[in-house]
Amino acid sequence: MIWRYVIQRLLIAAVQLLALAVLVFFIIRLMPADPVARLVGFNASPEAYAQSQQALGLDRPLLLQFSDFLGLTAGQPGGGLLQGSLGESWESNEPVADELIRSLPVTLELVSLSLLVSLLLAIPIGMYAAARPGGAVDKGAYVWGMFAGSQPDYWWGLLFILVFAFTLGVAPAPLGRHDPLLLPPDPVTGLILVDSVLRGRWDVLVSAFGYLALPVITMVFTVSGAIIKMIRQNTVRALSSDYVMFARACGLPQRTVALYALRTALTPTLTLVAVFFSVLLSAAVTVERVFSLNGVGQYSVRAILNFDYPAIQGAVLAVAFVSLMVYLLVDILHAVLDPRSRSH
């Protein structure tokens, strides 16, 4: 039963991705930009221009370009989207897919770790604040949410670098994912934390944690206020519910009553995880820049600035794919945890 649901959702996701691909393809071509000029320079001869235009395939009619992109043109080298190819970057002439495989894990690592830390902080704080409304923790969390969320993330990032890396010297300078002097482990998953464990490179692991600390703290800082607030609200609702009162009236131990409330308070929070994942993905764009992390955010910015159409398309699709998968995962978990969502 659950498999049918998963397959159904995967099919829907495939359709969504295809629609998005079409949309992105046409929208970037509507931009008033000239990628050829950008590539050959404005002073290039008309011949060089034409040659380059031909090499990029931009001299062909739009619909033919579209069919190339999808991989519908017969005898096309390398295939297109439908064959699983995202094309080659005009900037580096490398397959976009390869570049994404390098940059995407960086972002995923940053975002997941930030989300995990945010939740680990927010759940106990939010629940404690709900249990004692108006108490010191509740008020503190409120002020935190107002203050931390109102400042832009790069500003926090710069501030932390200034204080922790340069003034106090307790954190490494923002120079990537780990000490540049260390040789990275051979990639397995692309996630540096996982790979260093798999390859037994403990030195890299320690260094990577150090280098990730500031960017993660920056992300946590901006987003945790909002998560705390939502967890607090859900918990307040659960605590004042009839079933919690009835559980107390039945003389259930306090621990059990707390678990009853926790269960219903956290399930709606699960849905928010997907939302916050997307929020963090977009925050990653600036945070990666501040901390010189070569993630997919940085990659997209570069691709856009260079009018590198295949790279832009690839990055958008990759990020959308990740978001869709996170939503799917969250929905499946939700269905497992909440019997009500299973019946329809």
Added chain:
Amino acid sequence: MSAQAAGGALLSATGICVDYEGKRAVDGFSLEIQRGGFVGVMGQPGCGKSTAALALLGLVRPPGRITAGRVLWQGRNLLEMDERQLAGIRGSQIGLVTQSPRSSLHPMLTVGAQLVRVYRAHTSASRREAREHALEMLRLVGIQEPARRLDAYVHELSTGMAQRVVIAMALCNQPALLVADEPTSGLDVTIQAQVLDRLWEAAGQLGSAVLLVTQDLGIVANYCDRVVVMDRGGVVEEQTVHGFFQAPRHQYSRRVVGLQTLVSASSPQPDAIRNAAGPEAEDVLVRVRGLRKVFRVPGRTEPLAAVDDIDLAISRGECVGLVGESGSGKTTAGRCILRLEDPDAGEILFAGKALHQMRPVELRAERARMQIVFQDPLDSMNPRWTVEQVIREPLDLATELSTGERRNRILELSRATGLPLDALERRPRELSAGLQQRVAVARAMVTRPDFVVLDEPTSALTPETTAELVGLLRDLRGRYGVAYLLISHDLTTIRDACDRVVVLYLGQVVEEGLTEQIFGAPRHPYTRALIAAHLSADPNSRRVDQTDRTGLLGEIVPVSESLMGCRLSPRCPHAVSRCRAETQSLEAQADGRRVRCWRALEGDLE
């Protein structure tokens, strides 16, 4: 009382005060409960009866606080105990049954898991023993197929079933006292009687005392042996049930007890049409033939007939009651007759005109002559409008009256419905539930219609305001000669207001007759069960004293249309094999009644 002599009160509360953010909800509440007693707590809404009952367990809904008082339980003050000590007493020595069973059960745990937890919290039973015990408890409170229900979640249960589960949880450790806070509000009469019977029996078997908070005089008369009346947060009267009904002392008690005698003394209409089979041809205002409405239910292949071949006639100035449990199709039938919903088949003649064939434009012109009053008046009122605008709406939509005439009409109707003068300027939301319903009636009557459908108009009202509304409807009928179709599951309202009664079961008419025929000598087993479940406010003929209380089995279950035989047969205590083989048809009897049951027609059931 011997128990009292033996060991004093089981529980004694003194001077309890509960505050809600500075407002005092319970003010010096004191009460003693004896072992094995069945005490009813009555009072108007907002008098603090539910809050006081909860406070007996040391519980209070947030953000309230218990600020003073003492609850002595076995010599110790409950209100001074910490949560851990309280948890040892709650659920094991004092049980609670709540008002809203469906929200009182955890939505993500199975019923069985919750029962098991409550039992194991107070005993050293193993998981398996606890599950066995849970099964036994579900059986005790009358749940069918208890083994299957153990693994159900609350959203898969009906309200009646959820209430039984809550009772099972409250009773599973054999508490010496059970506090029940309006345990049957919102249940159908048949289910209410089943639930209360089970509660009464189970408490009796386990030797538990019961404190029952209710507004319903019928419940008090039939189940309680003492009555406590509350007003403004304190106890104002305490009596035996017999004393209470013979000589009520507090003004609230006198009013509610008086209501009963007052209404029943004046019930028959002076010039009502006394023909059980319905009006003669020339008097007919509304005639319905073969009315049918089906719904597609997700997950079922066949469509479900909510209204299945209903025939009905209503004459000018007549009041016909439509009764049946929820799910019997009565609301759908009412809406179809006014064509607020389009029936799938059947004809509706209104003053000789074929309503069922009318196009929307023609229908709009007829709307002035037929109106509806809904269950929840606010649902159909624009919250930003004043009461005057609300009442004027049908005049604007369906009549051509001048502004002055409209104004006069509104004033006339607000006077006729007893609205206070200043109400016209207010918003509906600012009025009490009783006044809101009067506004709804005034709006329905302002175009001087010939026919008004009243869909559960009293379900949100207290017994007092219900009686007032019934009086008002009778008044308006005398004044304007309007005919009513009164849809209600409240048999007291039906008995007091109607000339004739039509009983529905699963979309079919099962019996039709004059009000006194139906209430005095019901024939169809379903009608019998309804009337038997109706708790009349008379402590001298208590339901629990009758030896034979066989009612219907279980709850209303939609049956597939292809099912042969009588639709009631799965629940009917008189069902025999012929019932399951033959489809029953509605047959007229010599005295004009119509009944759909061969055994009743043959006189087998007398």
